[in-house]
Amino acid sequence: MxxxxxxxxxxxxxxxxxxxxxxxxxxxxxxxxxxxxxxxxxxxxxxxxxxxxxxxxxxxxxxxxxxxxxxxxxxxxxxxxxxxxxxxxxxxxxxxxxxxxxxxxxxxxxxxxxxxxxxxxxxxxxxxxxxxxxxxxxxxxxxxxxxxxGTSASVLPLVGQLGVLPLSAPMHADGIELNLKVVPDQCVNLNVHHLFIDLSGVAVIDRLIAEEISKLAKILSMLGISVTISGMKPEAALYTIQSGIDFSRFTTASTLKQALRNYGVQLATE
Missing domain, CATH: 1.10.490 (Globin-like)
Incomplete structure (x- = not known):
């Protein structure tokens, strides 16, 4: 009882x-x-x-x-x-x-x-x-x-309300879809208002991966989080254009360093 x-x-x-x-x-x-x-x-x-x-x-x-x-x-x-x-x-x-x-x-x-x-x-x-x-x-x-x-999508906080999402090879569409689902929550939890998606570690981007990155950027934009895509290899950029994936609506930069500089971040080495 x-x-x-x-x-x-x-x-x-x-x-x-x-x-x-x-x-x-x-x-x-x-x-x-x-x-x-x-x-x-x-x-x-x-x-x-x-x-x-x-x-x-x-x-x-x-x-x-x-x-x-x-x-x-x-x-x-x-x-x-x-x-x-x-x-x-x-x-x-x-x-x-x-x-x-x-x-x-x-x-x-x-x-x-x-x-x-x-x-x-x-x-x-x-x-x-x-x-x-x-x-x-x-x-x-x-x-x-x-x-x-083969990939881990984790947002790293930078100065102020900036964050970076470094992606690296090898990448598979099912894996990136699984991992990128958590990125918007990570940005909200870390109070990130601008996210740099850095692709410098990715040599090859297929259509499905490009679509997932584009989808993520659109979701973040709807949450009021602006996006800069950096480090895309020339061959990856060409393939993206040929596949009909439009990244033109997002700010881009050749390197993460250049992206940060363009955003007004003073780097310690400068």
């Missing part, structure tokens, strides 16, 4: 769902003086998952965990957030929950024994440990996909 005091704690946490969510957002905004822009679905589902542990039902927790993993994967959160950063966020989230549990115990007076308190804390910690484990699994899976397809 379920002990009623667990239901009371669950009800308290559910009642304070919005407050817990707000506390999590505040932690993100003040994290190591570098705000972490989590899509709101991630902490929202996280709160539901952790709270469900108090119902002693692994079904509810794993259902929420599956939903949380799907959102993390879809938004590409693990591409822009180091493991150490996410682990630190979870540590502070644990503290938030510990604070609510402590307040609940104080309000209950002496009616709660230490064993039950330890049980709650163990449940909460195990829940956060599984979230971290799932995050690492998704990151490892992503790295394996990048290795298989």
């Amino acid at each position: 379920k002990r009623f005091v667990d239901i009371e704690l669950y009800d308290l946490l559910e009642k304070n769902h919005d407050s817990i969510f707000s506390d999590m957002v505040m932690v993100q905004l003040t994290h190591r003086n570098r705000p972490v822009n989590l899509p709101k679905e991630i902490p929202t589902i996280m709160v539901k998952a952790i709270n469900s542990l108090l119902l002693d039902s692994s079904h509810f927790f794993h259902s929420h965990l599956k939903e949380w993993t799907a959102v993390v994967t879809e938004r590409g959160f693990y591409h822009t957030t180091p493991i150490s950063c996410f682990a630190e966020l979870l540590r502070q989230y644990r503290q938030i929950y510990s604070g609510y549990i402590e307040q609940f115990i104080i309000n209950q007076g002496k009616s709660i024994n230490p064993e039950r308190t330890c049980h709650w804390l163990i449940l909460i910690n195990e829940g956060f440990d599984q979230l971290l484990s799932q995050f690492i699994d998704q990151l490892d899976s992503s790295k394996k996909q990048h290795t298989i397809h």
Whole structure:
């Protein structure tokens, strides 16, 4: 038979769902003086998952965990957030929950024994440990996909609100389609307003790859993120034109260095 005091704690946490969510957002905004822009679905589902542990039902927790993993994967959160950063966020989230549990115990007076308190804390910690484990699994899976397809699309922050997306050979259409889907979220999370897509490491661009790059640039443009394409080899540029792929609507430069200089960035070597 379920002990009623667990239901009371669950009800308290559910009642304070919005407050817990707000506390999590505040932690993100003040994290190591570098705000972490989590899509709101991630902490929202996280709160539901952790709270469900108090119902002693692994079904509810794993259902929420599956939903949380799907959102993390879809938004590409693990591409822009180091493991150490996410682990630190979870540590502070644990503290938030510990604070609510402590307040609940104080309000209950002496009616709660230490064993039950330890049980709650163990449940909460195990829940956060599984979230971290799932995050690492998704990151490892992503790295394996990048290795298989031979390309890794990661936006690197530069000065101000500039970012660069270096692409390198070998490239395959299915791999680049998989990886480039996360680039818009990366740009938003890194607050990038202008992205340099550098192709200097790519010797050959086929029609499908050119179409994916063009599609990405259009999506970024719709998000208010301007694009410069740099480093395209002459033969690649010729093939692109012959294939009917129009890059003329985007700013181009022969090298990334030239692109940065054209944008007004003062390079250290100059």
